[in-house]
Amino acid sequence: MNLPTLATIEDLKKFRWFSLAGKPLREDTSSAISVKTYGQMIENIDSNSWMNLRIQALNRITNSVREYDIDLFRSWNATAKEIMPISREIADAAIEYMDFRLTDREIISKQVYWDIHHLLIEAEYSSIIEPGLFSYISYWYSVGHLPCGWKGRAPNGNLLVY
Template structure:
């Protein structure tokens, strides 16, 4: 397995959070995307449909690990605890401040937290399963934007990005 601390230190800790929101989107991703125009659009689209889609995709990851890499999957909870600790003691403080200062809904914070945690888990298990959806979402954060929903029926459709 790969180190979530390494991923945190080399990738997550270096992100300039939301620095390009509202600007042109210049990222290379395997997903089609649609640009949304303002934080209100972000808040509107971070909803139960978006949460359920991300949960469904994460469950596909855990199912694959359970079926094909059972011994490695037994470490899931330990790796998750380490990843949560890194996030809680690091960038989530900065993100919480941003959310409060900009008077955004807490659902924005919760969505980012989920995305980062799941991207860390994809990275940790990347020797066993192909990097997937949450790694693509992570590219959006790295570019200074925020993924905020899905338009269409998965897997067709487009990612919404601000």
């Protein structure tokens, strides 16, 4: 793993996971909208549109790596596999801070894991790509909220945050 990925891992370990989930946003909200209810959060975090947006962001990373260096692209799966257990460890630790309904923990846990994993992928290739969606949503995790969806057509629109 490269230095930006290692630094991101250390940063993730310092996040205030979910400490402000469900509370009004204190930060600049020009690019984010507060989701007011738990039900709205669950509806958005498990939506196809949120999943599709994140898949598109990952596809942009993949395509950028492939276009930049085909040999680097060929090592993509090995890189993702190396990052996987670290992503799981950080996600599992973050989940411990959850104060969500037991029935929803699996849905939220899965989203958090993939966000962390893709953030680390983004960091791993940061020498050839600009920070993207996963870096952006990691900010909201870092200040204690839960990114849970998108309103509008990307790249325009606003992140939904619980």
